[in-house]
Amino acid sequence: MSSTEILNAEEIQFKIQRLAWELFDRHSRAQTLYVIGIKDNGYWLADQLVTRLREISEIDVTLLELVMDKENPVLENMHIDLPEGAELALVDDVLNSGRTLLWAVIKLMGFSPRILSTTVLVDRSHKRYPVKADIKGVSLSTTLQETVQLNVVGGKAVNVYLA
Numbered sequence: 001m002s003s004t005e006i007l008n009a010e011e012i013q014f015k016i017q018r019l020a021w022e023l024f025d026r027h028s029r030a031q032t033l034y035v036i037g038i039k040d041n042g043y044w045l046a047d048q049l050v051t052r053l054r055e056i057s058e059i060d061v062t063l064l065e066l067v068m069d070k071e072n073p074v075l076e077n078m079h080i081d082l083p084e085g086a087e088l089a090l091v092d093d094v095l096n097s098g099r100t101l102l103w104a105v106i107k108l109m110g111f112s113p114r115i116l117s118t119t120v121l122v123d124r125s126h127k128r129y130p131v132k133a134d135i136k137g138v139s140l141s142t143t144l145q146e147t148v149q150l151n152v153v154g155g156k157a158v159n160v161y162l163a
Contacts, residue, residue, distance in 0.1 A: 007160040015138065019049060020056060027059065027089060028057070030115075033087050034062050036108065041093035047063060066078060066080050068100070068104065090118045091119045095131075096148070101131045119133060122148050124139075125142070
């Protein structure tokens with residue numbers, strides 16, 4: 001199966017910087033912002049965003065990971081500890097069907113957030129569920145048979161590719 005590079009390492013870093021500024025703009029009045037990365041590459045992206053947010057703002061930023069089974073999400077198996085009424089920013093690498101993001105949003109809504117935003121690096125156009133990314137690095141139209149993957153090696157983004 002062949003693959004096509006969508007973003008190279010430099011372009012990913014540029015997108016991350018822009019996403020961080022958009023997050024700051026959306027949450028600029030927050031005292032504390034909880035940035036929650038969905039396990040694996042979503043958490044990697046959240047970590048990158050938190051690093052940049054700390055460089056460009058005075059907001060107290062807390063990074064958390066939401067561990068979940070993306071193939072079979074079950075609320076009872078998702079564990080995260082958050083205060084009631086907090087400002088939350090949910091982060092994932094690729095928005096495909098919307099299922100993972102929707103389950104994560106449902107879990108986070110249990111904490112009655114004051115604000116909950118969603119951020120993704122790549123937003124595909126195959127959503128089957130009523131969820132959207134508030135902030136996105138790139139929108140991409142693909143076929144249902146294609147997959148989009150963020151390739152991270154040794155803690156560094158290599159590329160985003162379409163296969």
